[in-house]
Amino acid sequence: MANSNFYDEVYQVVRLIPKGRITSYGAIAEYLGTKGSSRVVGYAMGASGTAQPPVPAHRVVNRNGLLSGKFHFGGDTMEQLLESEGIHVKDNQIQNFKELFWNPSAELL
DNA sequence: TACTTGACAAAAG
DNA sequence: CCTTTTGCCAAGT
Numbered sequence: 001m002a003n004s005n006f007y008d009e010v011y012q013v014v015r016l017i018p019k020g021r022i023t024s025y026g027a028i029a030e031y032l033g034t035k036g037s038s039r040v041v042g043y044a045m046g047a048s049g050t051a052q053p054p055v056p057a058h059r060v061v062n063r064n065g066l067l068s069g070k071f072h073f074g075g076d077t078m079e080q081l082l083e084s085e086g087i088h089v090k091d092n093q094i095q096n097f098k099e100l101f102w103n104p105s106a107e108l109l
Numbered sequence: 110t111a112c113t114t115g116a117c118a119a120a121a122g
Numbered sequence: 123c124c125t126t127t128t129g130c131c132a133a134g135t
Contacts, residue, residue: 006132025117029131035118036130042116043132062117069116 006032007051010044013104014055020086021102022094024063031104045069058082065097 013028025045029038041060048055049072058081062068070078070092079089088095 004133026119029117034131037132038117039115039130040117040132043114045116047133048116057116060116063119064117067116072116 004047006034006037006040007044007047010041011048011051011055013108014045014048014057014060015053016104016108017056017059017102018107020100022059022061022065022082022087022097022100023102023104024061024065026063027101027103027105028060031108042069046072056081059085059102061094061097065094065101067092067094 009032010028013031014023017023025041026035026038029035029041032041034040045055045057045060048057057069058073058078060069067078067082067089070076073081079092082089082094087100094100
């Protein structure tokens with residue numbers, strides 16, 4: 001199951017996310033050049049659980065700053081991880097999302 | 110080979 | 123302002 005270029009690219013970008021920062025699925029998809037595949041990015045995240053090394057998928061949220069995948073982590077693991085990195089989460093939603101937003105197309109340019 | 114599903118996003122009502 | 127619909131792409135069945 002290797003050579004899934006798309007997934008690999010997604011993992012690479014997610015791993016490049018600085019600690020204490022977050023990004024959105026659409027931002028990653030756009031960085032990869034396939035803006036419309038924002039769903040595929042989330043899909044790849046699901047496979048990130050089996051990816052090596054594991055990617056900080058907890059730093060990836062939807063465009064609303066909502067922890068859409070917190071249930072996939074298993075309980076409040078995602079929130080705990082984010083809080084552990086200095087990111088405050090309230091009601092499954094990231095506070096200061098706009099401030100903590102990390103745009104690969106801009107920062108990683 | 111074709112249809113369905115999915116951790117999204119943006120627009121329209 | 124909130125809810126509903128459409129678009130997009132890749133993987134699994």
